[in-house]
Amino acid sequence: MTDHEPTAATAPTAALAATGLGRKFRGGWGLRDCAFTLPAGRVTALVGPNGAGKSTLLHLATGLLRPTTGDLRVFGAVPGTPEALRRIAFVAQDKPLYPRFSVKETLRFGRRTNPEGWDQNTAEALVRAGDIPLRAQVGTLSPGQCTRIALALALGKRPDLLLLDEPLAALDPLVRHEVMALIMAEVAERGISVVMSSHVLSELENVCDHVLLLKHGGVRLTGDAQRLREEHLLITGRAHDGTPDGLPPGTDRATVVEATVTGRQVSALVRHGGTGPGDRWVTQNPTLEELLLAYLRTDAPAAPAEEAAA
Numbered sequence: 001m002t003d004h005e006p007t008a009a010t011a012p013t014a015a016l017a018a019t020g021l022g023r024k025f026r027g028g029w030g031l032r033d034c035a036f037t038l039p040a041g042r043v044t045a046l047v048g049p050n051g052a053g054k055s056t057l058l059h060l061a062t063g064l065l066r067p068t069t070g071d072l073r074v075f076g077a078v079p080g081t082p083e084a085l086r087r088i089a090f091v092a093q094d095k096p097l098y099p100r101f102s103v104k105e106t107l108r109f110g111r112r113t114n115p116e117g118w119d120q121n122t123a124e125a126l127v128r129a130g131d132i133p134l135r136a137q138v139g140t141l142s143p144g145q146c147t148r149i150a151l152a153l154a155l156g157k158r159p160d161l162l163l164l165d166e167p168l169a170a171l172d173p174l175v176r177h178e179v180m181a182l183i184m185a186e187v188a189e190r191g192i193s194v195v196m197s198s199h200v201l202s203e204l205e206n207v208c209d210h211v212l213l214l215k216h217g218g219v220r221l222t223g224d225a226q227r228l229r230e231e232h233l234l235i236t237g238r239a240h241d242g243t244p245d246g247l248p249p250g251t252d253r254a255t256v257v258e259a260t261v262t263g264r265q266v267s268a269l270v271r272h273g274g275t276g277p278g279d280r281w282v283t284q285n286p287t288l289e290e291l292l293l294a295y296l297r298t299d300a301p302a303a304p305a306e307e308a309a310a
């Protein structure tokens with residue numbers, strides 16, 4: 001070991017770490033045999049089709065659900081314990097706020113339920129920045145304003161890990177942009193960790209630096225976003241007549257994530273070390289959106305090992 005290698009005592013603890021994690025419901029497995037590490041201080045995009053297990057994972061992290069198999073840790077602590085609860089804040093899809101409360105009463109409720117470390121200034125500043133009067137009744141607010149109140153409650157708690165379940169759904173583009181900027185400001189100022197589930201891949205491009213893509217309840221792709229982009233190539237060229245996927249016969253199919261033939265042209269996303277396209281192929285690294293879309297659309301081949309991407 002060199003002087004600079006982290007020891008167990010100095011190594012940063014992961015914001016979320018899972019091994020063999022599974023959760024079974026009456027209808028079947030919502031999550032199954034998941035293993036991943038989400039580093040602290042990063043913004044993780046939690047992506048997957050409907051029913052992939054994203055909400056199930058977030059509910060396991062908050063302690064609202066318990067795992068059927070395996071283990072999940074929040075900064076090394078068991079979800080639902082006081083130690084874990086103190087460090088996380090969760091903004092759920094349905095943002096359960098009391099409609100009869102005023103905004104002021106809602107923030108007071110936040111302070112009462114988080115007596116240690118509640119930051120009234122942060123919470124109020126967020127509300128005021130959205131031009132929401134403190135005396136307004138929550139039930140009269142727009143969905144965008146409710147999202148802002150839910151975020152004010154979450155960030156007023158001064159969490160180390162912010163869990164967001166589709167926070168931008170049902171918001172107009174301007175408010176989406178505003179809310180995202182607000183979350184990013186908190187990340188920049190306080191270095192908090194964020195895990196954000198979203199179906200709007202284009203919005204994740206500039207804000208997320210880590211990826212956890214779930215499919216059919218399992219981990220399909222995970223790792224550092226930039227490194228994953230660099231480990232893949234988008235290749236385009238003239239389709240080969242003799243193969244069903246249009247790629248040259250010598251192509252290592254195990255590295256092809258997706259190949260699409262349009263007219264006489266084939267485009268493919270491949271993992272490095274594979275195809276070795278010839279001179280007549282145009283190659284470039286995919287954007288994060290292109291990478292995620294290809295993995296969302298297809299099931300094979302197996303995702304790169306997490307350790308290769310970590």
Ligand SMILES: Nc1ncnc2c1ncn2[C@@H]1O[C@H](COP(=O)(O)OP(=O)(O)OP(=O)(O)O)[C@@H](O)[C@H]1O
Pocket residue numbers: 025026027029030031048049050051052053054055056057
């Ligand atoms: N409380 C529950 N009871 C029974 N089945 C459940 C429950 N919660 C989730 N499931 C099932 O577990 C699977 C994963 O659901 P989950 O809500 O975690 O997916 P998701 O990725 O968040 O989907 P979406 O993008 O639609 O929000 C689905 O098949 C769902 O029907």
